[in-house]
Structure formats: structure tokens, C-alpha cells
Amino acid sequence: MYNSIIVDYFSKPRHSGDVIDANRELKIGNSVCGDTIFMKIKVTDGRVVNAKYKAYGCATSLATADIFAEYIIGKSLAEIAQLLAHEIDSMLGELEPPQMHCLNILHDLFEQILSEA
Template identity: 30%
Template sequence: MGMYNEKVMDHFTNPRNVGTLEDSNAIGTFGSPVCGDMMEISLKIENNVIVDAKFRTFGCGSAIASSSVATEMVKGKTLEEALKLTNQNFVDELGGLPGAKIHCSVLSEQAIKTAIYKYAKENGLDLPGLEGFDPDAEFDHDEE
């Protein structure tokens, strides 16, 4: 029944951590040119640890579900740990996504990296896992 499993549907219908953190100190947005999806993640980072996270996503069911699960997974992680998270971790946590929908979870990985990248830059941090990362690599920020 349906294209998504129960856990995906749960995160899709009751997404966790929706919105923008008022006291966020790291915001990352990432848009996928492949399917027009866009995710914004706001993080609150204290002493190198992500203590809170919220998201807003324009996208399909798997994009919303993986965004939701990603915000749950980054909480409590150090920046180094968070940078090690890949889209496959979110897919696994969701108990799988249909093959054609795996790419939708990349959005979350990239948005988290973008937020941490900006934070690291502002705070002069040199973090492993950010070497060669370019937040603009796949998205055209022409109005920013």
C-alpha cells in the first residue's frame, strides 16, 4: 500500500521540529535543481554541540520526511559528528525510501552542511568534513 512506509508517512504527516529557531546561530538553505525542492535548517550551536534544530521544506513526501528525521538526528551531535551524517543515514533511519526518491534525502545532508559551513566560517573554525564543500555548488543564489 502506498509508495512510502509507515515511518516515512509518520514523519510526512507529523513532521518534527517545523519552523525557524528564533535564537538560531546557524542557518543553511539548500535547493535541489533536480526536482525543485528547497530546505532551510536553523541550528542552535552551543560549545560545538547542536542543541536545537528546526526546518522548513518545500518538497515532496520523502523530502519532508527526511528533513524531519534529519532535525531529530542532528540534535545533541557535535559539529564533527553532524558533518559525518549522510543522506543514507536519514534513509536508513526512515526504514528506506523508494529508489527514485533517495535523491530527495540529499537535500537534508546538504542543508546541514551548509548551515555548519556558514557557522564555521563566521567563527573561524576549521572543521574536518568541510574541506572542499561549496554550498553554492548546485544551487543558484542569484537573488541573495
């Protein structure tokens, strides 16, 4: 069963697509389930001005990509770096055990965007 956050973002994705002038690219994959997220991000003066993704996998992983993109747009990399692990954990809401891998995917996305800074 999907929680209301996952249903909302999966049913009405806000940031699916491509960023033509991206200057950052993230790729996250989960070898166990096959989920893959390709994220293109435009950062200007240390601030995320656009982020879009193409994702392949379960509904929760697609929602995860959309939630991540929505969170980072408009934020500086310094603001993103201040985010605490429990704040990231709460972004997806309560997950069922088979969906927990998407929490790892979300943490990996945050780690990747900051490692490329």
C-alpha cells in the first residue's frame, strides 16, 4: 500500500523531463530491484535553479525522484548540506518494508548532489 505522499507524487509528477542546460547529472541505481534515476540539475551561483529526472522502477522510486527535485529547487547547496538525516527520512512518509530501498535512493541523491559541489 502506498502512503498519500507517494500516491500524490507518482500520480502527478512535477519535475519529470530534461534540463537542456544542466551542469550537474546524477545517476542512482538499485541493483536489487532495478530502479534507476537519471537527474539533470542546473546550479547557478551555488543555488539549484532547475532539476528534472527520468526514472525507471517502482511507483515509490519515481515519487522519490520527484520529491527530491521539488525539495532542492530554489535551495542553495549550503542549505541542502544542512539537512539532517531524519529530515530526509520524513520526506517519503511512512513506507512499507518493500519500499524502504527508496529511502536509500533518496539519501544517495542527497549525497551525490553534495559530492559534486
